[in-house]
């Protein structure tokens with residue numbers, strides 16, 4: 001019997017690759033279209049459900065391929081409607097995705113890696129280290145699993161889905177698989193989530209920012225900054241020692257040139273109480289943006305989400321308001337991001353990927369935790 005890892009994961013294939021695959025197993029090319037639709041538009045996760053395919057073909061597919069590799073281990077539902085999914089890959093590594101509903105749109109935050117190699121000091125995921133890059137199929141599957149859980153298998157979603165690549169991992173360290181997955185998801189015959197609905201967040205992998213800027217069908221970009229000077233950023237986000245603020249801002253300048261009409265890009269700034277949230281920090285940040293001529297950027301302020309064993313505390317509301325005011329007084333657009341799913345450890349920087357007892361308890365106390 002062929003093991004899971006030797007079977008071809010069809011969710012990872014583009015329509016052309018799928019056509020090649022079906023021809024290689026001696027089937028007509030048009031079958032590829034049926035399979036692509038089954039996987040991505042109907043969001044089916046097994047070949048048995050693809051009843052428009054002959055039974056003998058479905059059996060052949062089962063022998064050589066797989067439609068699904070991720071297994072949902074637990075699912076936590078927050079009091080605010082946010083859902084956090086803890087999944088496992090076929091080789092037993094954690095993957096997390098978060099569903100964030102708002103009135104007019106759904107947002108799914110997906111992971112690009114299992115764990116993360118970067119060591120951002122305020123992030124719980126960093127404690128896991130890098131386990132491995134996720135495949136394109138594993139990235140796509142997260143979205144299929146979440147949509148099926150919320151709306152039922154194959155059911156139409158009431159409004160569009162936005163994606164944010166802000167879950168576990170650094171997306172730009174898994175660039176090729178990420179871009180491939182986004183290409184598959186944008187197909188009008190499938191999930192049809194176009195790049196304009198997608199935002200990718202990087203901690204500052206500078207060469208990839210240039211590469212991203214050159215993509216023909218480019219999603220939006222967010223850069224996680226969190227400090228206005230090298231000394232502090234070196235400590236909070238050690239990737240800064242590899243590419244410092246000067247190099248990062250030069251890349252941001254270049255990216256700004258690729259913006260379409262009306263488009264802006266984002267710097268994310270996690271506010272850590274007493275660490276990077278003073279008026280002086282806000283002034284320095286505004287100065288930096290002005291010095292590099294980054295007028296088409298907006299700042300997303302994110303109040304830090306406490307997560308043991310991290311020692312940081314969130315900034316208090318007055319301090320956050322003052323920080324925002326200072327930025328605005330210098331002509332910088334700043335927005336305060338409302339934290340979602342804090343009670344189920346689904347908020348930014350909280351994805352620890354483990355069903356630790358304390359996480360489960362938190363899920364139980366205030367919210368629903370469903371063991372799958």
Ligand code: SF4
Nearest residue numbers: 116118120123126169
């Ligand atoms: S904040 Fe993002 S890039 Fe930094 S360690 Fe956490 S997951 Fe990795």
